[in-house]
Amino acid sequence: MTMLATNTNIHSELTIDTIPPKVSLTTPTNLKTGISKTGTIILKLTEDIKSYSFNKIP
Structure with a gap:
């Protein structure tokens, strides 16, 4: 989707990415056993x- 934003001072074209990213790798790997809870x-x-950190998952 392409959007055109205009006002008296700004004229720019934005392209919105509508395809979400997919998981390509996980660590630990899927079905791995003996993993620490922490x-x-x-x-x-x-x-x-944009990155995000989780400090604690309930």
Whole structure:
């Protein structure tokens, strides 16, 4: 989808990405056993997104 934003001072064209990223890699791997409950989980996606950290999951 392409949007055109205009006003008296600004004229720009924005392209909105409508395809969500997909998970391409996980650490630990799927179905891995013996994982620490306090260990780090890493997800790699097919495109960059704004990062976020979870300190505690209830």
